[in-house]
Amino acid sequence: MEKEIIISKPDMDRFNEMSEPYKKVLANDVHGLAAIYSGNPDALFNPITARIDTIFHIAAYGGHEEVLRVLLRMVQPPKKAEVLKVKNIYGNTILHEVATTTQVNAARLLMEEVLPGNDNWQREEILGAQNKLGETPLFRAAEYSCKMMVEYLATAIGRTGNLESHYRRNDGTSILHIAVIGQKFDTAIWLLGKSPELATYTDKNGNTSLHLLASMASAFKSSSPTKGIFKELIYHCLPSDSRKEEGTNELTKNRQNRDLEQGEQSRGLNQQDYCKGWKMIVQIWKQKKMHESAVKLAKLLVETDASWFEPHEPEEDDTVIMERKEEEKEETSESNATANTKRSPEPDTPLLIATKTGIVEIVNEILTKYPQAVYHIGTNGRNILHVAIMNRQYKVFNVVKNIKEAKRLVRGIDNHGCTILHYAAKTKYYHGGTKPTPALKLQQELTWFEEIKNQMPSHFIMHLNKRDTTADQLFKDNHLDLLKTAQEWVKTTSRSCSTVAILVATVVFTAAYTAPGGFLQNGRPILLEQPLYSFFTVMDVAGLASSLTSVVIFLSILTSSLEFEDFHHRLPRNLSLGFTFLFFSVTSTMMTFTATILLLVHLEKKWTATLTYAAAFLPICIFALFQFPLYYQYFVAAVKSILDFLRSNLPVIIRTIIDLIIRNWVLICTLCSSHFGFACKMFARFYEIIRYRWSAHSPRKASLLVFHLDGRCQPSELLDLSGDFLSILTSSLEIEDFCHRLPRSLSLGFTFLFFSVPSTMLTFTATILLLVHLEKRWTATLTYAAAFLPICVFAMFQFPLYYQYFVAAVDSVFDFLRKNLPGNSELIRIKNDY
Structure with a gap:
């Protein structure tokens, strides 16, 4: 027979005994807690959660200073020291819990109420108590709390013990590491000022704090730009963190300590007081302060960084290889399989990590402090240009390419035989780019590849890597899926836009036959004398012309070959023109309808007329609001491509035209003399037709x-x-x-x-x-x-x-x-x- 499983009945009295004080602590109910524990003070040390937290742990974690004061008064004096020694399941004392909050007054209350006098040994024991991870209260404060809490605990430790014993936990992570991981950059700056040697501490993986900071893209402005023009404007208009550093002015420091001890705040208005109620502004301001603190911390950490000096000799020199031997290919394919398992593709120094994440501030700081660091080569033979191009970090690439000493880097070849152009062709670390549509993404990749190609010596373009592939072949192979996606998107979009344009042309063509107000027997419009009728006519003609023009442009896109070269300049430019004419045709059609309403609707009451006219203009506003972003993207892309084309080809075009005129001037003069009379007659006839139409x-x-x-x-x-x-x-x-x-x-x-x-x-x-x-x-x-x-x-x-x-x-x-x-x-x- 199967063994019968007996489920014991839960002890509801015990649950109620645990949950009642827990609820009152969360509600900050001092009187309710006094009623529960006044008759049985020993129950204050009983656990009330599954983590074996006492009532003191919960009050300390919530930062309830008044609750802690009332509870401590109920503890008998001989047992008050035991309050700070009670640990939960994670080994955290009450001081560990209060150190994770910003309530410095609560920490001061525990230290002064529980440990009065000059018992330095007991103070050192409680302040140096470690949890199961080896973290002291000071370590926990650096990870979770504010700089003021860290200052207070560090000052208390400095009176009785050694700060260095609090700088590491069991896994080797230093207090500066944990402050950087928690993005407490103000705390990290203060710790560096207290102990500069912390900058050289490494964790179990050999990473310094600068390694960790270089991997935090969200902490810097260059790698996490503010999205939206409005937010960007607010970001630049907000002032920098103008608060004076604490401790620089003794009078200010004493006043702050006095306010803190008395539980009061200065009556002076803080800058953030003006922004209360504007959550977006407060959030942007916090982000700006974090960016400034991160840059300041990076400058301090770069002072002691020497990781860029570690030499790593590449396996291949800067020599172009046009053909590889068969034995070399076989050895390469075998060695690559083993090398990929042994080597990590990630950059291994702060300079290359910051390059990968796109943190221009750290890259600039390192290259400004140590200009020779630009020649640093990673363990896989990649230099800073390889890493920037591979990860599509355009800002870092622009910074490095403008350095005179970096001109030799474009000839760099890594351990796999790849040049920087090969990395521009790879998509392993490509995450979709910054453009919204597949066509623009492919154009961005083509432009990026072309820009890298222009930076290289011409004979390096045909260089073969160890897989016997040129950069051009690698680009086409890796971007084939993106090309197919872009082709499908262009075809679908062109068909859809052509359909819309034809519908618009049909509507405005019909509107031309049914003019508002009708026609007289001689064909003259009845409302011709109205000022709005000319506006109606112009908008109708503009709508018809622009819609037909957009149909023509989208037809040219559909009949094109849609190859890689087409997506570089021509297709985005044509798409931009097509969208421009389509949007203009829709807008013109809406304006035509608006003019028709204004011509036909006659309302006596002003408020009714106002609402009617506002409703007539509503579709135009909605259309502009929703369609402008896409049009803007393509318009910018088209303008950039046109400007690039003119900048690179205009002198050549002008020279070619002049050269053709000089070479063929006899033929040109002959043609002009023979056809001049015919051209004049045709122009006169055309002028007569136009004049006839005007009259x-x-x-x-x-x-x-x-x-x-x-x-x-x-x-x-x-x-x-x-x-x-x-x-x-x-x-x-x-x-x-x-x-x-x-x-x-x-x-x-x-x-x-x-x-x-x-x-x-x-x-x-x-x-x-x-x-x-x-x-x-x-x-x-x-x-x-x-x-x-x-x-x-x-x-x-x-x-x-x-x-x-x-x-x-x-x-x-x-x-x-x-x-x-x-x-x-x-x-x-x-x-x-x-």
């Missing part, structure tokens, strides 16, 4: 003619277009098809497609010219220019692709004719001339 107020016959011409030619083009592309879709798509037939069919399909789209745009333009009635010439000029904008943009963006397919088709036709017709030499001459 006429009835439906235009010229515009109507363009409308009919485009309407007649467009269906046949669409039929040819559908036939060409349908033939491609139904083909077998074998290798032979790609030789001649498919490029030729694609060229014809693109030709008809490109011709049908401008025809459609011209139809829209003609409609605008027919319906738009504007009195002012400058308004009409801008409107007509906007109407022709989509056609110009379409030609500019789509012509390169069409040109490539057209040339391929013409080449295939010439090849076919050369093989099948006589007179090949004449065909070859014609093809070469072409």
Whole structure:
């Protein structure tokens, strides 16, 4: 038979006896505690929690000074010394618990009430009591409490004992280590002032306090920037920590001690008193003070740091290797497997750790104090540039590359045969970058790779690492997944935006037919004399032109190859332009609707009109609020790429144009003389048409003619277009098809497609010219220019692709004719001339 399990009935009386005083301590109920323990003072030493905490432990941990005072009065004088010797399950005394709070008065109460007189031996015993980790109350205060608590306990220890016995716990961690780990930087600075030798203490892993500080990215401004322009502005406007260091002024120190002893605070207003109720400002201020304290601590710790002087000779010298032997490859693959298990890839000195985490303050401080530290090489043969590039620490890289002594570092090769360009190609430590979308992330990686390549000697670009790979090959292999993600995102976004743009174009095109107020029998708008009607017309035309332009741009993106090179400059720039025109078209459409409401709605009461007009403008504000961040990212990326392109290529472009003019000036003059008369006639005819459109107020016959011409030619083009592309879709798509037939069919399909789209745009333009009635010439000029904008943009963006397919088709036709017709030499001459 199975053994019967008997569950004992819990002792509810014991639970109530433990929970009642616990609740009263948390509620700071002094009278309730006095009622419980006044008849039985010995019960004060009984545990009331599962951690074997007494009522004194709970009161001390909560910093309840008044509760401690009342409880100590109930303890008989012979047993008062025992109060500070009682330990819980972790070996913590009451002084250990109160040391974790900021209540210095509570610690002073325990020391003066429990240990009166000059019993130095007993004071030393209680202050030096260790818990199971080997921590004294002073050690615990450095980890959890404030600087004032550490000062008080250190002063009390200094009167009776030796401070150095409190500086380490059982695992070798020093009191300075624990203060840095707890980010109590003010305490750490004070401890260093008290005992400067603490800066050289190492833990069981051989790390100094500077090692730990260099790994805390959140403690420094450069590696944890404030997010948001508004928060950044508040951060810079807030004053620095202007509090004077305690102890520098004896009068101030005595006054602070007197206030502390009496439980009072100075009546002077603190700076933070003005920020109460503004939690965000207080949080930013605390962050700024922490940053300043961390920088001050780093300066003190760098004074004694010599870790950068440890020499580590790299396995390879700065020699370019274009080909490796097969035996070397085999040895490398075997040695890498064992080396990866033995060596840690993490930087092992404060300089390289700060480089990895992006703490520019520590890097600057070390390189300013010890300029020769820039040549430090880690255990794996990496220098500071390798580490900065590998972890995408752009700020550190910019600091180091501007140092004259660091020019030799770009030739550094680590133990795996990798240059800094190989590390720019690796994504092992890449965490997504700082950009929001895959396309911008890939652009950031391409720009980063290009910048590193420009810093290197040209012959180092083709260097092979020990896996027989160049940096370019490594970049493409490691970024293939990001490329696929970016391609899918660009295609999806372009399709979605094209759909939205077409919908907007349809809406604004319809709005042009249904003008607010309607038309007279002669086609003149009824509300033409209203000032808002011109605004309505301009916004409608702008919406139509910008929406069609965005469709053209997104179409050019969809028809591009979407390779690595496209994501460097062209695609982000086109996306930025597409988003710009799309956002402008949506905004123009909303403004058109707003103008329509203002034209049609007539309200007598002012408050009703105000609410109606505010509601009319609400969509515009919401759209700007939600869509501006994404547009801003792409706009900034596009502007940067354009500026970089102009900065690097503008002198070359200007020199090329001048050189072409000088070389071909005879041909240019001939062309100008032969076509000058024709050009003048065309310009005069165009001017007459524009002048006619300005002066006429009835439906235009010229515009109507363009409308009919485009309407007649467009269906046949669409039929040819559908036939060409349908033939491609139904083909077998074998290798032979790609030789001649498919490029030729694609060229014809693109030709008809490109011709049908401008025809459609011209139809829209003609409609605008027919319906738009504007009195002012400058308004009409801008409107007509906007109407022709989509056609110009379409030609500019789509012509390169069409040109490539057209040339391929013409080449295939010439090849076919050369093989099948006589007179090949004449065909070859014609093809070469072409």
